Amino acid sequence: MFEPRTFSNLFGVLALATCSMLVTAPAWGAVDFPRGVYSGKILTIAFDNKGQFHVSTGKVVEVEGIYAVNGDEIRLTDKSGPDACAKGEETGAYHWKYDKGLLAFTKVADACTARSDDLTKSEWKKK
Numbered sequence: 355m356f357e358p359r360t361f362s363n364l365f366g367v368l369a370l371a372t373c374s375m376l377v378t379a380p381a382w383g384a385v386d387f388p389r390g391v392y393s394g395k396i397l398t399i400a401f402d403n404k405g406q407f408h409v410s411t412g413k414v415v416e417v418e419g420i421y422a423v424n425g426d427e428i429r430l431t432d433k434s435g436p437d438a439c440a441k442g443e444e445t446g447a448y449h450w451k452y453d454k455g456l457l458a459f460t461k462v463a464d465a466c467t468a469r470s471d472d473l474t475k476s477e478w479k480k481k
Contacts, residue, residue, distance in 0.1 A: 387401070387450065388480070392478035392479060394476030394478050397411055397476070401421060405421055406419070407419055415435060416437040417432050417439075419438070427447060427449055428447070428448050428449075429447050430448070430469070432469070437468065439469050446469055448474075456479055459474050459478075
């Protein structure tokens with residue numbers, strides 16, 4: 355038979371182990387952002403595994419920046435390039451959806467109209 359003190363210790367260890375698993379486990383149905391290279395109507399956008407993105411037309415890089423994903427939301431921050439969004443408009447937030455090789459964006463908040471139009475008015479097909 356368990357002594358009260360031993361049972362208490364065992365319960366504490368089990369509770370701690372359960373909490374640890376819950377904290378480190380991914381959310382149910384969580385989907386990772388599908389990094390890679392996508393082509394739109396005119397532009398190509400590449401998302402690497404280091405949190406950087408590059409937008410290009412042909413071999414010319416138009417925008418370079420960083421991105422961060424939280425669930426189905428992505429935040430893009432332009433850092434450089436001839437078509438980078440203006441100071442104060444560097445970051446935009448979007449919901450993303452990936453289905454059958456197509457990536458789509460829906461604007462959450464973005465003051466940069468050019469980026470918003472480019473992202474939301476194209477179907478982005480994975481290369």
